[in-house]
Amino acid sequence: MPIQSSDVLIIGASASGLMCAIEAAKRGRSVQILDHANKAGKKILMSGGGRCNFTNYEVSAENYISHNPHFCKSALSRYTQWDFIGLVSDYKIPFHERDHGQLFCDDSAKDILTMLLSECAHAGVQIQLNCDISVVEKTSAAAFKLQTSCGHYQAESLVIASGGLSIPKMGATPFGYQIAKQFGHNVWPTSAGLVPFTLQTDDKSWVSKLSGVAIDCIVSNQHASFRENILLTHRGLSGPAILQISSYWQAGESVNINLLPDLEIGELLSQARAENANTLLKNVLAKHLPKRFITALLGEPLSDSPLQSLSQKKSQAIAQQIHQWQVKPNSTEGYRTAEVTLGGVDCDELSSKSMESSKISGLYFIGEVTDVTGWLGGYNFQWAWSSGWCAGQTV
Numbered sequence: 001m002p003i004q005s006s007d008v009l010i011i012g013a014s015a016s017g018l019m020c021a022i023e024a025a026k027r028g029r030s031v032q033i034l035d036h037a038n039k040a041g042k043k044i045l046m047s048g049g050g051r052c053n054f055t056n057y058e059v060s061a062e063n064y065i066s067h068n069p070h071f072c073k074s075a076l077s078r079y080t081q082w083d084f085i086g087l088v089s090d091y092k093i094p095f096h097e098r099d100h101g102q103l104f105c106d107d108s109a110k111d112i113l114t115m116l117l118s119e120c121a122h123a124g125v126q127i128q129l130n131c132d133i134s135v136v137e138k139t140s141a142a143a144f145k146l147q148t149s150c151g152h153y154q155a156e157s158l159v160i161a162s163g164g165l166s167i168p169k170m171g172a173t174p175f176g177y178q179i180a181k182q183f184g185h186n187v188w189p190t191s192a193g194l195v196p197f198t199l200q201t202d203d204k205s206w207v208s209k210l211s212g213v214a215i216d217c218i219v220s221n222q223h224a225s226f227r228e229n230i231l232l233t234h235r236g237l238s239g240p241a242i243l244q245i246s247s248y249w250q251a252g253e254s255v256n257i258n259l260l261p262d263l264e265i266g267e268l269l270s271q272a273r274a275e276n277a278n279t280l281l282k283n284v285l286a287k288h289l290p291k292r293f294i295t296a297l298l299g300e301p302l303s304d305s306p307l308q309s310l311s312q313k314k315s316q317a318i319a320q321q322i323h324q325w326q327v328k329p330n331s332t333e334g335y336r337t338a339e340v341t342l343g344g345v346d347c348d349e350l351s352s353k354s355m356e357s358s359k360i361s362g363l364y365f366i367g368e369v370t371d372v373t374g375w376l377g378g379y380n381f382q383w384a385w386s387s388g389w390c391a392g393q394t395v
């Protein structure tokens with residue numbers, strides 16, 4: 001079987017792989033992308049509820065989790081959110097800002113994928129889909145050879161852009177981690193990030209009955225704190241604040257939820273009591289939280305109590321329950337629904353400028369396969385664009 005040769009082989013035809021391919025091809029390198037999926041950029045298409053939160057107005061290293069928190073700085077400063085916004089604007093893709101600087105397409109995530117694919121076509125990038133890779137080896141100082149279901153390939157540079165483990169149904173595989181290990185790299189243990197929590201039976205039984213209720217909260221633990229909505233679901237807790245804190249959560253830990261961050265419950269109750277001591281607790285709280293939620297959280301007898309019957313101690317306990325609702329998740333929904341994978345290829349063994357392996361010359365890791373995980377809010381795509389762009393300047 002003839003070997004198909006190119007300067008650069010990229011595994012993964014999605015966010016980081018396409019960006020790297022565009023940049024390398026613009027430099028005059030011949031670029032071949034291989035992907036086992038039947039379509040390029042499936043995660044781009046499903047992202048941001050179909051509208052792709054493609055970056056954020058405010059991007060800094062603080063929005064990322066990694067064993068090496070400095071690693072992402074170089075790439076993020078070389079190819080910034082403004083560079084990507086410039087590209088999106090060149091293509092006249094309409095977009096809008098949502099809370100916290102998040103940028104979404106007005107129409108469809110398809111616009112972003114179409115833009116990347118047309119840049120690829122323009123630069124002469126070859127994309128082979130439905131391609132299963134069975135063997136990857138480095139046969140000489142300047143050649144990687146791959147055996148695949150579509151034939152044999154060889155190239156001087158090999159870029160791993162195969163993503164993490166989230167949403168196996170969309171084609172996620174541990175391929176990138178396996179290749180890293182094969183070539184002697186350390187891979188930090190992986191886990192699901194930006195993922196809903198499942199609850200212990202006691203909490204689940206009442207939370208599931210309130211499925212659909214959303215509350216603006218501060219959710220925190222000893223590592224991080226986020227103010228956004230939580231969403232009660234039939235499986236447990238979701239919503240942006242929960243997804244964010246899930247990336248900082250370890251099994252067995254609790255998270256703290258301040259259900260009314262703008263109020264002081266102690267004060268609220270004493271004021272209400274001064275106005276009318278016969279008012280029921282649930283009616284005071286119902287001005288700020290859904291009534292069904294109050295009854296479920298505090299229990300019927302307590303929520304039905306008139307304010308005058310509440311001792312000082314009881315009022316304090318209520319305040320604590322509302323300002324510091326302690327939830328001990330049972331687990332998370334796992335990779336099935338996670339938006340990202342925490343952990344991955346150890347950044348200490350990659351060049352922060354080019355993403356090249358410090359162990360194997362010509363081998364590169366970009367995007368989610370690396371141990372760089374962004375917050376919710378367009379940060380994961382920005383990492384894919386920035387790391388892909390940087391590798392594209394060197395491969």
Ligand SMILES: Cc1cc2nc3c(=O)[nH]c(=O)nc-3n(C[C@H](O)[C@H](O)[C@H](O)COP(=O)(O)OP(=O)(O)OC[C@H]3O[C@@H](n4cnc5c(N)ncnc54)[C@H](O)[C@@H]3O)c2cc1C
Nearest residue numbers: 012014015016036047048053162163175367368378380381
């Ligand atoms: C539901 C959902 C919504 C999201 N929404 C957003 C959002 O709005 N904003 C944001 O910033 N981030 C979002 N993310 C995260 C974002 O999609 C990823 O971080 C980003 O796609 C990572 O890009 P990547 O190129 O590294 O990997 P991926 O996009 O995962 O691409 C990896 C590619 O490699 C291919 N591949 C995998 N294994 C193999 C193999 N063995 N052989 C050949 N090919 C292989 C896959 O088919 C895929 O095409 C979302 C994720 C999910 C799951």
